[in-house]
Amino acid sequence: DAGVIQSPRHEVTEMGQEVTLRCKPISGHNSLFWYRQTMMRGLELLIYFNNNVPIDDSGMPEDRFSAKMPNASFSTLKIQPSEPRDSAVYFCASTLGTGTVPYEQYFGPGTRLTVT
Amino acid sequence: AQSVTQLGSHVSVSEGALVLLRCNYSSSVPPYLFWYVQYPNQGLQLLLKYTSAATLVKGINDFEAEFKKSETSFHLTKPSAHMSDAAEYFCAVMGGRRALTFGSGTRLQVQP
Numbered sequence: 001d002a003g004v005i006q007s008p009r010h011e012v013t014e015m016g017q018e019v020t021l022r023c024k025p026i027s028g029h030n031s032l033f034w035y036r037q038t039m040m041r042g043l044e045l046l047i048y049f050n051n052n053v054p055i056d057d058s059g060m061p062e063d064r065f066s067a068k069m070p071n072a073s074f075s076t077l078k079i080q081p082s083e084p085r086d087s088a089v090y091f092c093a094s095t096l097g098t099g100t101v102p103y104e105q106y107f108g109p110g111t112r113l114t115v116t
Numbered sequence: 117a118q119s120v121t122q123l124g125s126h127v128s129v130s131e132g133a134l135v136l137l138r139c140n141y142s143s144s145v146p147p148y149l150f151w152y153v154q155y156p157n158q159g160l161q162l163l164l165k166y167t168s169a170a171t172l173v174k175g176i177n178d179f180e181a182e183f184k185k186s187e188t189s190f191h192l193t194k195p196s197a198h199m200s201d202a203a204e205y206f207c208a209v210m211g212g213r214r215a216l217t218f219g220s221g222t223r224l225q226v227q228p
Contacts, residue, residue, distance in 0.1 A: 042219075095214070104162045110158075
């Protein structure tokens with residue numbers, strides 16, 4: 001398996017523009033997570049899907065952020081409009097598990113977003 | 117709510133020396149605990165996990181961690197550091213909804 005795939009790997013955009021980050025989880029995994037990593041706040045969970053349904057979006061910073069998972073093999077994280085403080089590395093992770101069994105989360109390589 | 121605290125944002129050791137990275141957790145229920153490693157410009161890779169089966173957990177690359185309930189700790193150790201171990205290490209706890217809460221990370225530097 002190719003692992004979790006994220007695109008693009010790097011994104012530079014101007015303030016006010018729409019940004020869409022993409023993630024393809026590992027085939028067969030039923031949970032998907034979006035994390036953000038910054039120097040100030042470290043690694044923080046943004047949103048979590050289980051079987052394509054958003055379960056916990058309490059980490060989404062504000063309404064400018066939205067995430068979708070239209071099917072088991074694809075998810076997007078959209079920022080509209082983007083702001084300089086959104087600059088960070090965004091990670092997608094997926095896992096296979098039911099209930100609270102702590103299966104390993106597999107992380108993608110991340111998308112480094114820079115908003116100027 | 118569950119949380120982890122990593123003591124020491126930077127740790128420097130000599131090659132061949134013992135590596136000790138500290139992690140303390142806070143949890144109202146028996147925790148699931150993880151150590152991840154992040155190499156520069158890469159995603160996170162699991163080193164090991166504690167799932168209540170055994171208190172001493174062995175992971176990849178000779179890393180191990182011991183769960184100590186009395187000390188609410190899950191420190192990561194390696195008997196002999198290698199240059200390739202230089203990276204950032206994250207301790208994490210899994211909540212009820214399976215999302216991970218990460219510590220602030222410890223950057224390990226290995227001196228030749």
